[in-house]
Structures are given as structure tokens and as C-alpha cells.
Amino acid sequence: MLVALALGLPIFTIASFLLHPSNEVWQHLRATVLGEYLFNSAMMVVGVGAGTLVIGVGCAWLTSLCVFPGKRLFAWALLMPLAFPGYIIAYTYTGMFDFAGPVQTWIRELTGWGFRDYYFPEVRSLGGAITMFVLVLYPYVYLLARAAFLEQSVCVLEVSRTLGCSVWSSFFRVALPLARPAIVAGLSLALMETLADYGTVSYFGLGVFTTGIFRTWFGLGDAAAAAKLAAILLLFVFTLVVVERWSRKRAQYHHTSSRYSSLPQYRLRGYRAWLAFLACFLPLFLGFLLPAGQLGIWALQTYDTMLDSSFVELTRNSVLLAASAATLAVALALFLGYGKRQFDDRAVSASIRVVATGYAIPGTVVAVGVIIPLAWFDNRLDAWLREQFDLSSGLLLSGSLFALMFAYMVRFLAVSVQSVESGLGKIKQSMDDAARSLAYTPPQILLRVHLPLMRATVLTAFLIVFVDVMKELPATLILRPFNFNTLAVRAFELAGDERLADSSTAALMIVAVGLVPVLLLSRSIATSRVGS
Amino acid sequence: MTSQLDVEKLDAGYGDLQVLDEVSFALQPGEIGCILGPSGCGKSTVLRCIAGFEQPWGGRILIDNVEVGSSRSNLPPERRNVGMVFQDFALFPHLKVEDNVRFGLQRLDRQQQQARVQEMLAIVGMLAYAQAYPHQLSGGQQQRVALARALAPRPAILLLDEPFSSMDVDLREQLAREVRSILKQENSTAVLVTHDQNEAFAIADRICVMHEGSILQQGSGYDLYHRPVNRFVADFIGQGVIIPATVLGPTSVKTELGVISGDDPVDAEPGAIVDVLIRPDDVLHDDDSPDSAIVVEKAFRGADFLYFLRMDSGVEVMCLAPSHHNHRINERIGIRLDVDHLVTFVRTQGDINLSSND
Numbered sequence: 001m002l003v004a005l006a007l008g009l010p011i012f013t014i015a016s017f018l019l020h021p022s023n024e025v026w027q028h029l030r031a032t033v034l035g036e037y038l039f040n041s042a043m044m045v046v047g048v049g050a051g052t053l054v055i056g057v058g059c060a061w062l063t064s065l066c067v068f069p070g071k072r073l074f075a076w077a078l079l080m081p082l083a084f085p086g087y088i089i090a091y092t093y094t095g096m097f098d099f100a101g102p103v104q105t106w107i108r109e110l111t112g113w114g115f116r117d118y119y120f121p122e123v124r125s126l127g128g129a130i131t132m133f134v135l136v137l138y139p140y141v142y143l144l145a146r147a148a149f150l151e152q153s154v155c156v157l158e159v160s161r162t163l164g165c166s167v168w169s170s171f172f173r174v175a176l177p178l179a180r181p182a183i184v185a186g187l188s189l190a191l192m193e194t195l196a197d198y199g200t201v202s203y204f205g206l207g208v209f210t211t212g213i214f215r216t217w218f219g220l221g222d223a224a225a226a227a228k229l230a231a232i233l234l235l236f237v238f239t240l241v242v243v244e245r246w247s248r249k250r251a252q253y254h255h256t257s258s259r260y261s262s263l264p265q266y267r268l269r270g271y272r273a274w275l276a277f278l279a280c281f282l283p284l285f286l287g288f289l290l291p292a293g294q295l296g297i298w299a300l301q302t303y304d305t306m307l308d309s310s311f312v313e314l315t316r317n318s319v320l321l322a323a324s325a326a327t328l329a330v331a332l333a334l335f336l337g338y339g340k341r342q343f344d345d346r347a348v349s350a351s352i353r354v355v356a357t358g359y360a361i362p363g364t365v366v367a368v369g370v371i372i373p374l375a376w377f378d379n380r381l382d383a384w385l386r387e388q389f390d391l392s393s394g395l396l397l398s399g400s401l402f403a404l405m406f407a408y409m410v411r412f413l414a415v416s417v418q419s420v421e422s423g424l425g426k427i428k429q430s431m432d433d434a435a436r437s438l439a440y441t442p443p444q445i446l447l448r449v450h451l452p453l454m455r456a457t458v459l460t461a462f463l464i465v466f467v468d469v470m471k472e473l474p475a476t477l478i479l480r481p482f483n484f485n486t487l488a489v490r491a492f493e494l495a496g497d498e499r500l501a502d503s504s505t506a507a508l509m510i511v512a513v514g515l516v517p518v519l520l521l522s523r524s525i526a527t528s529r530v531g532s
Numbered sequence: 533m534t535s536q537l538d539v540e541k542l543d544a545g546y547g548d549l550q551v552l553d554e555v556s557f558a559l560q561p562g563e564i565g566c567i568l569g570p571s572g573c574g575k576s577t578v579l580r581c582i583a584g585f586e587q588p589w590g591g592r593i594l595i596d597n598v599e600v601g602s603s604r605s606n607l608p609p610e611r612r613n614v615g616m617v618f619q620d621f622a623l624f625p626h627l628k629v630e631d632n633v634r635f636g637l638q639r640l641d642r643q644q645q646q647a648r649v650q651e652m653l654a655i656v657g658m659l660a661y662a663q664a665y666p667h668q669l670s671g672g673q674q675q676r677v678a679l680a681r682a683l684a685p686r687p688a689i690l691l692l693d694e695p696f697s698s699m700d701v702d703l704r705e706q707l708a709r710e711v712r713s714i715l716k717q718e719n720s721t722a723v724l725v726t727h728d729q730n731e732a733f734a735i736a737d738r739i740c741v742m743h744e745g746s747i748l749q750q751g752s753g754y755d756l757y758h759r760p761v762n763r764f765v766a767d768f769i770g771q772g773v774i775i776p777a778t779v780l781g782p783t784s785v786k787t788e789l790g791v792i793s794g795d796d797p798v799d800a801e802p803g804a805i806v807d808v809l810i811r812p813d814d815v816l817h818d819d820d821s822p823d824s825a826i827v828v829e830k831a832f833r834g835a836d837f838l839y840f841l842r843m844d845s846g847v848e849v850m851c852l853a854p855s856h857h858n859h860r861i862n863e864r865i866g867i868r869l870d871v872d873h874l875v876t877f878v879r880t881q882g883d884i885n886l887s888s889n890d
Contacts, residue, residue: 430622436609437583437616438636438685448635452626 036207037229041236044130044194044208051134052190055283056141057183061171062280064149068273074280075146076519081287082139083514085471087199088491088507090123090132092291094203095298095500097123124204133194135287140193141186143460148182149175185418188240189464192414195237196362198474199492209233210362214474230365292511298504305502310485315509318486321401321476322469322513325408326416329465330458332409333416337424338446352421355413363411363475370407370479404479411475412468416461423457424450467514487513536561536596536721537582537689543590543603544574544581551577553745554591559689559721559738564712566724566736567747570768574745575725579691582723583616584609595688615687619694621678623666629653629677630662636685652680655714671698672707679711683718690715690722696731708734729753729769741765758873759796760809766875771838772811774877775847779804785876788845789815789823789867794874809875812838812850817857821868825849827861841867 062068063075081089097103107113122128176183198210209229217226268276336352427450435445451458473488480489487506494503535558542555551574559565567575580586582593584600584607592602595614600607615636623632630649637645653659656676666674675695682690695711696704712735715722726732732739733753740750741764749761753769760766763774777785777792779800784793785808792808800806817839825841828848832855839851839859851867859865 428620428622430618430620431624433583433585433609434616434618434622434624434681435635436585437612437614437682437687437691439610439613439638440636441608441610449624453624 033207033212037209037212040126040206040208041195041233043126044133045191047127047130048133048137048194049187049191051130052138052141053183053187055134055138056143056186056190057145057176057179059138059280059283060142060145060149061175062276064146065171065175066268066276068268068276070277070280074284077284077288078142078280079139079518080284080515081136082143082467082518083511084136084288084291085199085473085488085510086132086136086193086197087203087473087495088295088510089136089287089291090129090200090203091495091500091503091507092294093128093132094123096290096294097121126206129200129204129206132200133190133197135283137190137193138283138287140189140464141183144182144186144189145179147456147460148179182422185422189415189418191240192237195233196411198362203495213362213365227365230362233362233365292508295504295508295511298501299508302501303505311505311509314485314487314490314506315513317484318470318488318510319513321404321408321486322466325405325412325469326462326465328405329409329413329416330420330462332413333420333461334446334458336417337420338442338450340421341424352417355417363407363472363478366407366411367475367478370403370410370475374403374406400481401484404476404481407475407479408465408469408472411472412465415464415468419457419461419464420454423454427453463518467518470510470514534560535594536563537565537723538594538597539578539582539591540594541591542578542581542588542593544577544586544588546586550589551745552581555742555745555747556591557738557740557747557750559723561721562716562719564715564720564722564724564735564737566726566732566739567742568726568729568732568739568768569742571727573742575727575742576693578742579616579693579723579725582689583614583691584612613685613688614691615682615685615689616691617675617678617682617693617695619697621666621674623674623677623681625666627665628662629658629664629666629669632666632677633680633684635681648684652684655683655717656680672703675699675707679714683714683720686718688721690720692722692724694726695724696726696728704728705730705734711735741768743768757811758875760875763807763877766809766877770811771850772809772814773847773849774807774809775849777806777808777876779806779876783874785874787869788843788847789849789869792869792871792874794871796874798874798876800876800878805879807877807879809877810849810869810871812852814869814871815841815849815851815867816870817851817853817865818868819866821866823868824864824866825851827859827863827865830859830861839865841865 059074059078063071063078095101196210198214201208202211202214209232213226213229213233216229336355340349340352431449432445435449436442440448471488473492476486477489477492480486487510491503491506491510494500494506537559539555539557542552543550544552555574555578557565567578569575577586581588581601582595587606588601588603590603592599594600595612599605600612624635627635630653633649633652634645637648640648649662650659653662656679658673658676658680661669661673661677666677669677678695692711696707699707708731715735724732724735737752738750739753739756740747741756742748743764749756749765751759756765756769760769766772766774775787777787779798779802780786780791781802782797783795784791785798785806786792787808787810798806823843825843827839828842829840831838831840834855836855837853837857837859839853840848841851842848849867
């Protein structure tokens with residue numbers, strides 16, 4: 001409850017601006033760019049939603065219930081794009097496909113065409129941005145949908161077959177509805193990520209809410225109008241959260257059967273097998289292999305100048321920051337989830353809802369939402385100390401790692417809470433009761449029953465937060481202590497200067513570090529299905 | 533007082549809804565009690581109160597003469613030394629059978645744990661499956677493991693919440709007898725909750741019939757069948773019909789099928805009209821009898837036939853006849869009464885005659 005209140009503070013700060021009277025800048029924004037922001041944001045949500053849904057659910061189904069060449073490999077390899085931050089893949093694709101990039105140059109050499117002689121899709125566009133987001137965000141849907149498919153009891157699928165459903169219609173009529181809570185959760189993660197992105201859209205020069213907030217804040221210098229934009233964005237996100245919760249509430253599935261056996265495997269042959277192969281290979285290739293390859297080539301050209309002692313320090317900073325944030329987020333999520341389960345209380349539920357909205361709030365806004373109350377506290381403390389003891393505490397909190405960690409919690413706690421809650425939902429109440437009747441106290445039950453059963457879920461939560469923090473850009477940019485740099489900040493700065501090749505070493509490092517937990521996780525979800 | 537379990541005037545409920553109304557019963561050490569009642573009568577709530585998952589609104593619960601639950605204080609389940617077998621067994625899916633059984637033995641040392649696990653698995657006949665995971669077991673096997681897990685720490689009371697409801701009907705009575713012999717072997721005091729009277733008869737020493745949050749009657753199965761205290765118990769336990777009769781004296785009544793005399797006094801003045809419970813085994817098929825009735829329906833049950841008969845007055849009775857007496861529907865057959873226990877109910881406003889099926 002207290003945790004939720006503290007983490008809700010920045011959100012409330014921003015939300016309160018919704019009620020502020022509009023000023024001149026706001027009138028100007030409304031007359032000129034607000035429509036564009038709305039249109040672009042809506043298009044991105046629709047496009048990214050459809051794209052991640054098709055790719056994520058499709059691949060999850062293929063890799064969990066069908067047999068075709070490469071299936072085992074794809075099962076984990078499909079998660080790899082998760083290691084790519086949107087802005088890095090955006091630089092990479094721009095570098096490859098823009099006018100001076102290798103692809104267009106090659107086409108011109110091959111055909112002898114010149115400038116404007118041919119049509120080539122522009123990477124730095126709305127469509128391009130949607131494509132980039134789909135390529136790196138589909139693993140969220142894939143991850144959760146696959147876990148849900150693997151957890152389904154074979155009985156219900158067989159029942160549907162005996163009731164006259166074909167393999168495909170039992171997918172649509174049984175497996176998909178059963179997996180819906182998980183899919184919706186994955187989708188809402190992907191969409192929140194889309195709405196919160198700053199790096200990609202600013203690099204592409206797209207007018208959406210996040211870039212608008214940044215521009216208004218730093219360009220027009222109007223914090224109130226920026227916060228107002230943020231508040232509108234918050235409304236969208238809140239709608240998303242409500243829709244997600246509502247759909248989940250109607251489908252609180254426990255295990256549908258207590259008996260498990262290995263899942264049926266539909267063997268695909270001939271062209272079907274190759275289609276399945278292609279369907280899984282394309283997202284992997286476009287979302288990981290191709291951009292990683294390009295980054296690798298750039299890195300080979302520039303690594304000797306970029307790889308120095310400061311680079312090691314950057315890496316260490318990033319990993320430490322991400323690991324501690326992830327640990328803290330998981331611990332808090334367990335605390336909240338367990339509290340909610342134990343005392344099914346409206347107030348606790350409501351405060352968890354509030355915390356959950358943090359994920360969709362752009363890092364910029366979280367940063368400022370954090371810094372306003374913290375700075376206020378710092379100033380008060382400083383003033384009080386001066387008055388009483390003639391001491392100066394300076395900016396105790398607002399310029400420290402504490403502020404950064406606080407912002408990470410505000411922003412990413414939702415991820416871990418969501419995973420932990422859905423994991424807890426799968427543990428029947430009677431198991432708690434059974435353990436208590438065997439003389440276990442609630443904390444012991446958490447340790448001995450819930451944790452082993454939720455290992456995969458907890459690992460998922462840890463991993464997603466870890467990778468997210470690694471990739472996080474705007475909040476880190478604003479809140480990091482003086483002279484404290486991370487890989488993401490470095491890569492962004494270099495790419496912003498159009499030194500794409502130079503940024504590649506840091507970018508590649510982010511991707512590589514992000515990959516380690518992805519691989520760990522993929523192994524664990526492959527083996528975590530009870531009974532396999 | 534030597535009771536192992538005392539439930540005294542227990543009131544409980546959820547939110548604003550009172551579910552239990554002054555429920556009282558007691559069990560001696562080693563006694564197996566059963567709470568029998570239709571679904572929704574509150575029987576599971578009694579178990580949850582004994583286990584400590586719910587706090588009583590009123591009354592109190594004593595285990596081994598120590599108060600564990602009342603409206604003032606409630607000992608948490610983990611400190612009550614109560615074992616419980618759940619309807620869905622609630623085995624831990626991530627633990628092997630032996631680790632499930634070991635789960636409640638954390639206070640013993642390694643060697644004692646192992647010995648107790650082996651002992652329990654042997655008792656329930658699951659030694660061969662010690663290394664299996666719950667999902668590899670059949671429902672009956674899962675249930676034995678759940679029973680072994682609950683009994684392993686030697687609980688003061690074992691609670692079983694409809695433990696056979698997910699079993700095949702054929703298996704239930706057999707399993708109930710098996711469970712009874714295991715409980716007797718371990719000398720456990722146990723409370724079982726069920727809606728199935730055959731299970732209750734097979735397992736319990738003492739049965740409490742519960743309806744709408746109250747215990748209507750408690751006793752052995754024999755008592756409940758032959759001396760039901762009211763119409764609900766008469767209807768819920770066994771089959772039978774209720775027919776009108778005229779009171780003749782303090783212990784006898786006259787019915788259409790003759791005079792019935794019993795040991796228990798009739799609670800009405802001579803000449804008054806009362807209702808009499810007639811069980812199927814009270815009506816004998818006798819071709820020489822002056823009384824007769826028409827076969828309306830019949831049910832073949834292997835060793836015997838259950839006939840539904842209509843007498844000339846229109847009153848229907850049931851008759852249990854050996855299975856070689858095969859009569860057609862609409863045939864007239866001779867019957868006579870042979871009632872061991874006279875059960876009468878005084879008529880009050882609003883009483884309705886019970887239908888003929890259980």
C-alpha cells in the first residue's frame with residue numbers, strides 16, 4: 001500500500017496537470033500539432049498491435065504444438081529480438097536502407113539508376129516505425145502466448161477434437177481463448193512500450209506524444225503544457241490497462257485439469273513445413289540476424305577506437321543498474337502480489353492498478369515526475385538542516401542513483417507485477433490451504449510452494465525488467481548522476497551525431513548483454529511446463 | 533472430558549451471510565465423524581473453521597481440550613496440528629510423491645522423515661510410486677498420496693473435504709472403506725464431509741446430518757435410517773414414503789395396510805391423524821396377504837427389485853422384493869407390512885408429503 005502510494009506519486013503529479021487551466025502554449029499546441037500526435041499514436045497502436053499479435057501468437061503456436069524443421073531452435077531464438085532496443089534497430093535499418101546505405105547503393109550500381117529514378121520505401125516514416133516496433137516487440141506476445149499454450153492441459157484440446165473440431169478450429173475455439181489472458185497481457189506490454197518509446201520516434205522525426213512532450217518541455221520550455229500532453233497520454237494508457245484487466249477478469253482460468261501429459265504434436269510435412277519454417281525464420285532474421293549482422297560489420301570497422309577502459313566501465317554500470325533494478329522490482333512485485341492474494345482488498349488492488357500504469361508513461365515524464373517531488377524534498381531537507389544545524393545536504397536524492405532506481409521502479413514495476421500476478425493466479429488456493437494445514441506459515445509457503453512453482457514466472461519478470469532497464473534511455477539520460485554513463489546513453493549520443501558506425505560497439509554490447517537472460521529464460525520456459 | 537474434537541455452538545459465515553447456526557458435535561479419539569448434507573448446507577464451512585481457514589462468529593472449537601478458534605481468537609491453521617485432504621487433492625505439482633508426503637515433516641530429522649514417508653506410502657500402497665510426479669498418477673492414486681501427506685505429521689484431527697467426489701461412483705464406496713481402514717490403523721480422529729450417504733455409511737462411526745447450517749441429527753447410520761427425527765432426515769437418508777395413519781394408542785397406529793406397533797411413543801392423542809414413515813424394506817411381498825397393490829414402476833437392482841406400488845386408496849408405497857419375484861407393470865401383487873421401527877411425524881400446517889424417491 002505504501003509502496004504503491006510512493007510509486008504512484010509521479011503519476012499523480014502528472015495527472016494533476018490534466019486539471020490545470022490551459023495556457024497560451026497549450027492553445028497553440030491544440031491548434032497545430034495535437035491532431036497529428038493523436039493520429040500517429042493511434043496508427044502506431046493499431047499497426048503494432050496487429051503485427052505483434054499475428055507474429056507472436058502464430059510463432060508461439062507453431063513452436064509449441066507443431067513439428068517442423070528447426071522448431072527447437074526457433075523456440076528460443078525467436079526471443080532474441082527482445083534484446084534489441086527500438087532505437088538501435090531504427091539506426092541500423094536507417095543505415096542500411098537509406099539513400100546512402102549499402103542496399104540502395106547496390107541497387108543503383110546494379111541498374112544504373114540515379115537519384116529519384118526508382119521507388120524505395122522510406123525507413124524514416126510512420127510505416128517504418130511500426131515495422132521497427134513490430135520486429136522488436138513481438139517477443140512479448142510470443143513469450144506469454146507460448147507459455148500459455150504449453151501450460152494448457154492436453155485434455156481440453158483432445159475434448160475439442162472429439163467434439164468435431166479440426167486441429168485448426170480447436171486452435172481458434174479452445175487453445176486461443178484459453179491463452180487469451182496471457183496474449184492480452186503480452187499485447188498490452190508491447191503497446192505500452194510503443195506508446196512510451198522516445199528513441200525511435202525522435203530519430204525518425206515523428207510527431208507523437210512522447211516527442212511532443214520532449215519538444216514542448218525543452219523546446220518551448222513549458223512544463224505545464226508538456227505535463228498536460230503526458231496526462232492525455234496517461235488517459236490512453238489507463239484505458240488500455242482497464243481493457244486488459246477487464247478481459248482478464250472475465251477469464252480467471254486456473255489449470256483446466258489436474259492431469260498432465262505431453263502435448264500433442266502436429267507433424268507438418270512438405271510445403272507446410274517449409275511455410276512454418278519461413279514464418280518463424282523471417283521475424284528472427286529481420287528482427288535480429290540482419291541488424292545484428294550490420295552492427296557486427298560496423299563494429300569490426302570501428303572497435304579498436306571505441307573499445308577502451310571507459311567502455312568496460314559503461315558495461316559494468318549498465319549491468320549493475322539493470323540487475324539491481326530487476327531484483328528490486330521482482331521483490332516488490334512479490335510483496336504486492338502476495339499481499340493482494342492474502343488480503344483480497346479493494347484498496348490494494350486499486351493501488352496495484354495505479355502502479356501498473358507506470359509502465360506506459362514515457363521515461364521523460366517519469367523522470368520529471370520523480371524529480372519534482374524529490375527536489376522538493378531535497379530543498380526542504382536542505383533548508384531545514386541549514387536552519388537547525390547550519391549544514392547543507394545539497395541535492396541528497398534528486399541527483400543520485402536513488403532517484404534513478406525510483407524512476408525505474410515507477411516505470412518497470414508494472415512488468416514484474418503483471419508476471420507475478422498471472423503466476424500466482426495459477427496456484428490454486430487449496431494448495432495454500434494444504435501447506436498451512438501441514439504447519440507452514442505464509443512466508444514459508446511462499447518459499448517452498450509458490451517460488452518453485454513460479455520460478456519461470458519470476459524469471460520472466462526479472463528478465464524483462466533487466467532488459468528494459470538496459471535499453472532504457474530518456475529517464476537514464478535525465479536522472480543519471482553526473483558523469484555516470486551507461487551503454488544506452490553512449491549509443492544514443494553517438495547515433496544522434498550520425499556516427500552510426502561508432503555507436504555500433506555500444507549498441508552491440510547492449511544487445512549482447514540483453515541476450516544472456518533471453519537465452520536463460522528460453523531454456524527455462526522450455527522446461528518449466530509441469531510434468532515435462 | 534476426553535474428546536479429541538469439540539465443536540460448540542459454532543456460528544460462522546461469509547460477509548453478511550450467516551452459513552452456520554449453532555453447530556455442535558464432539559468426537560472421541562480415533563472416532564471417524566461425517567458431516568452429511570446436500571450441497572450448500574454449510575458442511576465445508578465447518579471443516580474450514582476447524583482447520584482455521586475461517587474464524588467463527590460465535591461458539592468455539594476445541595482440539596484436545598484446547599480452544600483453537602472462537603470469535604475472540606483464532607489459532608492459524610499451521611499451528612493447529614490439523615491435517616486436511618482437499619477435494620482436488622492439491623498435491624504440489626513440482627514435488628515427487630515422496631516429497632509431497634515429506635512436506636509436512638520438516639520438524640523431523642532426515643532419517644525420521646524418510647522412515648515416516650516409507651511407512652505412510654506403504655500404508656496407502658503407493659511405495660512403488662515414490663519417485664513419480666503427481667501428474668503421472670490416476671485420481672485414486674493422487675488421493676492416496678494426499679491422504680498419506682495429510683496423515684504423515686500425525687495430526688490431532690484429519691479433515692477430509694468430499695475426498696471421493698472426483699472418483700468413479702463404483703470406486704467411491706471401496707475407497708471409503710479403504711480410507712476407513714487406514715484411518716483406523718493410524719488411530720486417527722477424522723471428520724469427513726460428503727453429500728453421499730453411502731460414503732458416509734461406509735466410512736463413519738458417527739454421522740451428523742446437516743441442513744441449512746444446522747445439524748438436525750447425529751448418530752450411527754442405523755439410527756439415522758431407522759429413527760430419523762424429522763422429515764428432512766427421513767427423506768435425505770435412504771428411501772421411503774410417508775403415509776397417513778390414525779393413532780390407536782401410545783405406541784401404535786393404524787394404516788391402510790394394518791396396525792403398526794413400535795417401542796417409541798407416538799406424540800399424539802388417540803384418534804389423531806399422523807404421518808408414518810414406511811421404508812421399502814418395511815413392505816413385504818406376500819401373495820397370501822389380503823392387502824394388494826398395483827405395480828406402477830419397478831427398478832431391477834441385481835439382488836432385488838424395488839417396486840413402486842399404488843394401493844386402492846391412491847397412496848403409493850415402495851417394496852423391496854427378492855429378485856426372483858419378477859412382476860409386470862400394472863400387475864396386482866399381495867403385500868403386507870413388517871415394520872421394525874415405528875416412525876411418526878405429527879402433522880403441522882404446511883407439511884407436504886414426501887415424494888417417493890429419496
